[in-house]
Amino acid sequence: MFRIYLFLIVLVCQCVAIPLTKCQQGVNCFLPRCFCPTFDHPMNLSDIPQMVYFGFDDAVNSQMANHYDFLFLKDNLTNPNGCPISITLLVSDEFTDYSILKRYYQHGFELGVHSVTHTHINTGDKVREEAGDQRDNFVTQVGISKYDVVGWRSPFLITAGDQQIDALKQLGFKYDVSLIYTRPHIDNDDVWPFTLDYGWPFKCHNNRCPKQNHKGFWQVPINPLIDYTHEFTCAFVDGCAYKPRNEAEAYKYIMDNFYRHYNGNRSPFGLHIHAAWFETKHLRDGMNRAIHSMNELEDVYIVNIKQMIEWMKYPTKLSEIKTFDGLGCWPRDKAFLHILLMVLPVSSLFILVIALLVYVIRKLMFRSRHNDYIALNGKKHMNKLVHGSDDVEM
The missing domain is CATH 1.20.5 (Single alpha-helices involved in coiled-coils or other helix-helix interfaces)
Structure with a gap:
């Protein structure tokens, strides 16, 4: 009988300990190595900078460069700390002009990998090959250190589940930005970026989400935008069924989504997009107006994904952020340091x-x-x- 009681006590203790397998910030998850999935950052909202990041997919060539130059370079826009605004280019190999890519890297844009072949990459071996080969292209043709290439986006957002994260970690990558978070309701808050120490805890959009634990690896969720009619959502800026018909609607489309974050939980506002969207003049002009409007706010930082994650790892109050190295003037200062x-x-x-x-x-x-x-x-x-x-x- 005593053995039965002892068995029951052990079983109860194990059951009580089960909740500890769920991510709990400050209990079993500690910055800078771990951050739990959350809709509410531990820092007071008034202390949180509103970070805005752009993730552009596909090839970089002279046609796309016209749009990048117009939106992000011609007016020499800077963040409140005096450093130039930045974006992330998630680049595939075909049709890419690496001399243009080198210019953008030298200016301070982040280069991430979007594969070599831009095909369905749905196994760990394919991820390992495509991510490694494209990173090597950056190293040999741009002159970038392989340690500066830390981000990956799957073509067509078709992923390889846990195998994908394992392959990326083996290559030394630090984050993935291929998974869509689906809000229960169109007006709910968006989720903050988090590490996969306890897996992907949300509904899986494509049934290939990581279910295992991947310590210290960052997942930057794609939080869908709401179209300008406020009826439907879309993962990419250029993916909404109802496209803005003029500059005013394009501007409203971007700013309405921005203010959902700015006046909401202050989670980073991600704009996932293909630059071909800007081939339509009023869409580019609307985005240009939106960028300038966001840039005029003293608590808004337009950064690349790597910079955003640095702030996530070392959260810094607005009152101290102008001296925060993670959002500093890179690569100019970094090049000088080297x-x-x-x-x-x-x-x-x-x-x-x-x-x-x-x-x-x-x-x-x-x-x-x-x-x-x-x-x-x-x-x-x-x-x-x-x-x-x-x-x-x-």
Whole structure:
């Protein structure tokens, strides 16, 4: 009977411990390595910067560059900390002009991987091959360090589930931005980015979501937008069935979705998009107006995905954010730092060598001079020298 009671006690304890397998911030999940899925950030809303990020898919070429230059470069827009606004380019290989890509990287845009072939990549092996090969293209043709390439988006948002995350982690990637979060109601809050330490806890849009735990790997959910009629949702800016018919409607479409975040839970406002949408002039003009309107707000930062995740890992209050390195002026400052780090050791070694040479030369000169003098060893030697004796010991 005692054994039965003991068994029941152990069973109850195990049942009580089961909730601990659910992500609980500050209990079994700690920043910067882990962040639980949530609709409410622990920080006070008034202290949270509204981050806006763009994730552009597909090839980068002169046609698309016209739109990127017009929207993000021509007016030299900066965030409240004085650093240029930034975007993330999720790039596939075919039709990409890597010289243009290099220019954008040097300006401070983030480069993420969107595969080589832009096909259905639905196994871990395919993810590993496509992500690794396209990253290698960045390294060889752009001159970027492979450690700066940390993000992946699946073509057509067709994923490989847990195998995908395993493959990306093995390659050293830090985040995926391929999964859609579906709101229960059109006006509900959007979910914050989170780590997959406890898997994907929401309804799976394509039945290929990661069910296992992947410690420290960030999932940036695609929070659908609401179309300008406020009737339907769409994962991509250019994916809504009802497209804005003029600049005013395009502007309203973007700003209505922005204010859902800005006046809501302050979760990052993600604009997932194909630049071909801007081939229609009034759509590009509407987006341009929206970017300027958002940029005029002192608590709004237009950043790339990697920068946004840095803030997620190290949440910094608005009152202190202007000195937060994660949203700093990169890569200009970073490039300068790299040069400094490369130059300083060389210069230090050079100075050390010169100092040693000077020391050795002075030592040799001293010995040379010393050999020209007689060593006077005591009073006896002094007397012999004074009285003219020439048998003084040397």
